[in-house]
Amino acid sequence: MSRLPRLRSSSPDRTHLASDAGPSLPGRTTTSLKRKAIIEEEEEAGDQPRKLAAVGATRPNRPLQPSRTATNTRGAALPKPLTKPRAPTLTQSTRGTSAPPTSSKPPTRSTTSRTPATRVVSGARPASRPSDDKRFNELQTQLTSIEAARAADAERLARDMEAERNKVAELQANHLALSRELATAKSQELNQRRELVHASDEIENMKKKHLREVADLEADIRKRDRELREVNEDLRLCRSDLERERETVSSLKNTISHQSTAQLTLTTQNHTLEAQSTALQSQIDAYARTVSELTLKLESTQKQVDDLKKEAMDSELVRRKLHNMVQELKGNIRVFCRVRPVLPSDLTTYAASLSTSGSASSGSEGSLDFEKSKEELQANLAFPDTRDHKEIVVSSSSSSATGQERKEIYNFGFDRVFEPDSTQAEVFEEISQLAQSCTDGYNVCIFAYGQTGSGKSFTMEGGATDSSAGMIPRAVEQVFRVAEEMKSRGWEYKMEGQFLEIYNETINDLLGKGEFDKKKHEIKHDAKTGSTRVTDVEVVPLTSPSQVKSLLAIAQSRRSVAATLMNERSSRSHSVFTLRISGVNVGIDGCVGTGERCEGSLNLVDLAGSERLNVSFANGADKERVRETQNINKSLSALGDVIAALGEKGEKGEKHIPYRNSKLTYLLQNSLSGNSKTLMVLNLSPLAAHLQESLTSLRFATKVNNTTIGTAKKQVRTS
Structure with a gap:
């Protein structure tokens, strides 16, 4: 087996000869002679390097296969020795391997025809011309060269044949050795297979025997377990019988003992009971005197x-009067101003406007220097009133036509100003008293005003955590807490809520189950009770603050939102959450109540973003968004007109109030007409890019803050 690699790496000629070796030796000799004649002709013609035929071009190289004789029998018979081939007889048809004659002229017909005649005559030379003698000599020379070449070819062929015979003998010897090794390996393999089969049979028999023994042992174990259970059961029965017998004996002994001492015990008890009866009679007399006291x-x-x-x-009546007096002294329409902080999203949105010193060249938010970038984007806002927090100062600089820098400073004052670091709890602390007024029977309206992206929705609805909860969930929780506390004072309350949206001057029910714009909702005002109702809307009874959170989530998913140039997802509608509360004084623990009834409502309004049309849609390509912005600005303008008319009415007397100019103002008519306590939360953006919009909002809030709408009236009904 170790000789196979050496056989495969032999020369191409040897491989070819080995692959062509067979019983037909004359055919192989003829093929070798032809190959050698072709090689010599190529060497003589043009001295070109000879090219051997590619070995394996027609037959792939493959290792020697053992013969059937070597496989089947141990002593393989060697093939017959090769016979030495004889040189072929030279005839006129045999192709010579020597060079062609040097004469360029072919022999003539006459010369060729006379040549045999010349060979027949021996010893006599016919008379011929000198040219014929010369031709004859040339032919004789060619014949001599052909004979010499044939002798050289025969000698070279004999040498090649001898070398081939040696190679064939070596290959046969290798073949014989490989055949013997293969036979030995096969015999060893057969012996190993027999041993393996024998071992497998023994293992199988041992497995069967082992399985039988295991089955027998398991059967014995099950039998022993069954016997053990039976013995244990018998033992348990014997023990129970023994215990019953012992108890019977013990009870009999106790009975005898009790009967022997019963008479003595009864006698002693009789004397004791007589003494106790006397003592109890004296105690009864003492208890009677204590009960009367x-x-x-x-x-x-x-x-x-x-x-x-x-x-x-x-x-409680005095507290309500005092609470209402305090709220009236503060003003029935108040304005709070809240400035939101600079958000990381602002840095991403306005990264192009940042200078190189702001580290905005990298383009990633994580690499921005937040503090420097915030100072660069933030407008110049100041809060000089550090004690009461009621002032805000806005500074701006611009260039005049002459190129000189012009600085402008604007001072604004409100009931409360919240700085950017103010929390939701701090804002609601100022609003919580209005939630108390709702349970006292007053209409309360709190609405958020400001441009898109100024934080109105965050102020009203808040975030997902308890610390970031907005005014709506906090106000509802405050109302429920106050209603629970008022139960100890004889009041019982019922609450219900609704959530509406005003989009493009159309009222949509955010808690309804149908599609928008399918129902036509109408606003109805009751002049007697001062309440406002909207037809065909879903009014949900409220039992807990957690229920209000789920309603807010449902309404938020149905609210109309769209993209503008000012904010990626801007609220494009006004949302109005209304909480109605009705209470009655039923008394406390049998104490008859006054029967007084009160009905209040809490309107929490998240207005749409107030913005200029040329800012929100610079190109005016989206006609639908342009129409939305026009309707938003129209309703906000109508709100400003109503507030201005209310202010003029307080100064000059009777004046028409244009509530019907907008669905928003008509819905909030009872909240703005003087029968309500109204709070406006102005939300401002701190960015310098929004400075003009912020100034417009501040001027509108100042006009609202300077308006007096009269005294709120309590909605009370006596049963």
């Missing part, structure tokens, strides 16, 4: 409790 104390205490309950109810 406690009855007198209970009557006096009950009288004091009734007086305290009446005093608590009276104090």
Whole structure:
């Protein structure tokens, strides 16, 4: 087996000869002679380097296969020795391997025809011309060269044949050795297979025997377990019988003992009971005197409790009056201003406007120097009133036509100004008293005003965490908490809520189950009760603040939003959440109440973004968005007209109030007409790019803050 690599790496000629070796030796000799004649002709013609035929071009090289004789029998018979081939007889048809004659002229017909005649005559030379003698000599020379070449070819062929015979003998010897090794390997393999089969049979028999033994042992174990269970059961029964017998004996002994001492015990008990009866009679007399004393104390205490309950109810009326007086002193329409902080999204949106010193060249938000970039984007806003927090100062600089820098400073004052670091809890702390007024029977309206992206929705609805909850969930939670506290003062409340949207002067029900614009909702005002109702809207009874959070999530998913140039997802509609609360004084623990009834409402309004049309849609390509912005600005303008008309009415007397100019103002008519306590939360963007929009919002809020709409009236009905 180790000789195979050497055979494969032999020369191409040897491989070819080995592959062509067979019993037909004359055919192989003829092929070799032809190949050698062709090679010599190529060497003589043009001295070109000879080219051997590619070995394996027609037959692939493959390793020697053992013969059937070597496979089947141990002593393989060697093939017959090769016979030495004889040189072929030279005839006129045999092609010579020597060079052609040097004469360029072919022999003539006459010369060729006379040549045999010349060969027939021996010893006599016919008379001929000198040219014929010369031709004859040339032919004789060619014949001699052909004979010499043939002798050289025969000698070279004999040498090649001898070398080939040696190679064939070596290959046969290798073949024989490989055949023997293969036979030996096969015999060893057969022996190993027999041993393997024998071992497998033994293993299989041992497995079967082992399985039988395991089955027998398992059967014995199951039998032993069954016997053990039976023995344990018998033992348990014997023990239970023994215990019953012991208990019977013990009970009999106790009965005998008790019967022997029963008479003595009964006699002793009789004397004891007589003594106890005397003592109990004296205790009964003492208890009777104590009960009479406690009855007198209970009557006096009950009288004091009734007086305290009446005093608590009276104090509740006083508290409501004082609370209402405080709210009226603060003003029935108040304005808060809140400036949101600079957000990381602002840096991304306005990264192009940042200078190189702001580290905006890298283009990634993580690499921006937040503090420097924030100072660069932020407008010049100041809050000089550090004690009462009621002022905001806006500074701006611009270039005049002459190129000189012109600085302008604007001072604005409101009821409360919240700086960018103010929290949701701090904002609601100022609003919580208005939620108390709602339970007292007043209409309360809180609306957020400001341009798109100034934080109105965050102020009203808030975020997902409890610390970032907005005014709507906090106000509802405050109302529920106050209603629970008022139960101890004889009041019972029922609450219900609705959530509407005004989009393109159309009212949509955010809590409804149908599609928008399928129902025509109408606004109805009740002049007697001062309440406002909208037809065909879903009014949900409220039982807990968590229910309000789920309603807000449903409404948020249905609210109309769209993209503008000012904000990627800007609210394009006004949302109005209305919480109606009705209460009745039923008394406390049997104390008859006054029967007083009150109805209040809390309107929490998130207005759409107020912005100029040329800022929100610079190119005017989206006609639908342009129409939305026009309707938003129209409704906000109508709100400003209503507030201005209310201010003029307070100064000059009767004046027409244009509530019907907008669905928003008509819906909030009772909240703006003086029968309500109104709060406007102005939201401002801190960015310098929004400075002009911020100034417009501040001027509008100042006009609202300077308006007096009268005194709120309590909605009370007596049963």
